[in-house]
Amino acid sequence: MNIELSEEARAFGNTVREALADAGGDQLIRAAERDPARRSGAVAPLLAELGLWELAPRVDADDLEAAAAACRAAGWWCAGYPVAERLARPADLDVDGLLVVAGPRPAAATANLDLRWAAVTVDGRRGLVTAMRPDGPPRTASFVATLDIAPARESGSGDPALGLVLTCWTLLGMLDRALDLTRHYVRVREQFGQPLSAFQGVQFQLTDAEVERAGLEMLAKYALWSFGAASEAAVADALAARLAAIEAAEIVFRVAHQLHGAIGFCDETQLSWLSRYSQPLRRLPLGLSATRAALAAEIGTHGLAVQ
Secondary structure (H helix, E strand, C coil), rough: CCCCHHHHHHHHHHHHHHHHHCCCCCCHHHHHHHHHHHHHCHHHHHHHHHHHHHHCCCCCCCHHHHHHHHHHHHHHHHCCHHHHHHHCCCCCCCEEEEEEECCCCCCCCCCCCCCCCCEECCCCCCCEEEEECCCCCCHHHCCCCCEEEEEECCCCCCHHHHHHHHHHHHHHHHHHHHHHHHHHHHHHECCCEEHHHCHHHHHHHHHHHHHHHHHHHHHHHHHHHHHHHCCCCHHHHHHHHHHHHHHHHHHHHHHHHHHHHHHCCCCCHHHHHHHHHHHHHHHHHCCCCHHHHHHHHHCCCCEEECC
């Protein structure tokens, strides 16, 4: 078992990250919030030029790793576009992407996009998204829209594992960036005549956050491998990775905000944007407690598989 991404996949992820930087980087999400009608803006055509939408992560192992690396790059820049959801699209439905949904009022961050969506619950029931309406302006709703889902005509159950795993990679990229911004801030910010990074308490907090981020990275890699290997435990592994992602996000963003202080909640800092637009990934389709419950129901009394 090798859970590390290939060199080619990492190189592709770097290419996506550099391309998004050239297209605006941190300005991508800010432009989308100012003008929601142009949300896809430069992102979707740019990724199309890189061949991202031609990837088939459900059937090709190399494409699967490349898809994960691309999602991480999109998360780094907080691109404001559902890269993971589009890459998780099912092969047997004529749609542009797949949304993993839950609850009596399903929702997803799909507002202001002219795309065709399929939906799948954690237990594999599929449907087609026939209507979407924004829950509010992007400033407060982060592009979340309530979904109207009709059963899919095609028979058979869906597989939510890929959708769950790839969104973990997007959130991983956001945590990468949040910690990178915080490390830079504590190196340049001085207090009592020395940089914040010199204080032992600050070092301890950053270490705690990095441990959580690194743990998520390992579980995200394992869940990706589990899906690619067609493991019977793929959904359980994906839920375990999602649980780790939510827990890591809580700690990383808490530490980042504490060390930035009040400025971390101001839009002059990219941390504010990362924190705000991480919320849909952390809350949907399931929050912390609901993800724990779903994982417990999935594994029953036998626990997670050990490979």
